[in-house]
Amino acid sequence: MTITIHTFVLGAIKNNTYLVVDNASQQAALIDPAAPTNQIPELLEEKGYQLTYMLVTHAHFDHIGGVKWIQSLSSQHIPVAMHALDLDLWKAGGGSRDFGFEFDPGPVPDLIVTDGQTLPLGETSLTVLHTPGHSFGHVTYLDLAEKAAFCGDLIFYHGIGRTDLDVCNEDDLFASIRNKILTLPDDTVLYPGHGGKTTVGEERVNNPFL
Numbered sequence: 001m002t003i004t005i006h007t008f009v010l011g012a013i014k015n016n017t018y019l020v021v022d023n024a025s026q027q028a029a030l031i032d033p034a035a036p037t038n039q040i041p042e043l044l045e046e047k048g049y050q051l052t053y054m055l056v057t058h059a060h061f062d063h064i065g066g067v068k069w070i071q072s073l074s075s076q077h078i079p080v081a082m083h084a085l086d087l088d089l090w091k092a093g094g095g096s097r098d099f100g101f102e103f104d105p106g107p108v109p110d111l112i113v114t115d116g117q118t119l120p121l122g123e124t125s126l127t128v129l130h131t132p133g134h135s136f137g138h139v140t141y142l143d144l145a146e147k148a149a150f151c152g153d154l155i156f157y158h159g160i161g162r163t164d165l166d167v168c169n170e171d172d173l174f175a176s177i178r179n180k181i182l183t184l185p186d187d188t189v190l191y192p193g194h195g196g197k198t199t200v201g202e203e204r205v206n207n208p209f210l
């Protein structure tokens with residue numbers, strides 16, 4: 001492996017926050033910082049990792065609750081990546097009002113990504129796949145070489161993302177899974193926003209929703 005993946009389970013909805021580290025350069029990308037926790041800065045400090053990006057799969061409040069806090073700890077600006085089609089959701093507090101509370105996620109992301117874009121991380125890179133359905137601007141971050149996909153709330157172990165909220169579209173969700181996930185090699189590991197990891201092959205055969 002040329003990358004190391006650390007997983008933090010954070011917040012009331014047990015979100016997975018992933019720290020992806022390129023072993024050669026020690027550059028790290030923090031995917032979906034869900035909530036403030038000292039575990040993250042402590043790990044960065046202990047290992048000497050350099051936090052290079054925060055990567056947001058989509059702007060729901062439970063996936064972005066730690067972005068502003070992580071930014072506040074750093075003297076240098078850390079670019080925050082997200083798809084433009086989730087900017088409205090971000091500005092609306094990440095959908096928090098639908099759940100009866102107000103949340104200010106902080107300044108909008110400044111690294112607007114598009115389908116097919118590649119984000120270098122030391123000697124590896126993450127490719128952006130636009131995977132709408134659970135939200136308009138939902139993306140998956142794929143490390144092609146390592147066969148690792150960080151897929152947010154698109155697909156879970158034997159489950160799929162919910163499509164009953166304002167920003168959802170069920171047809172788009174199934175199209176995203178079919179065209180962007182099930183086309184990956186079977187041994188590609190899927191790291192979802194909630195619950196345990198799985199593989200493309202496992203979901204292709206045993207996901208009851210597909």
Ligand SMILES: [Zn+2]
Pocket residue numbers: 058060134153
């Ligand atoms: Zn979500």
Ligand SMILES: [Zn+2]
Pocket residue numbers: 015060062063153193194
């Ligand atoms: Zn979620």
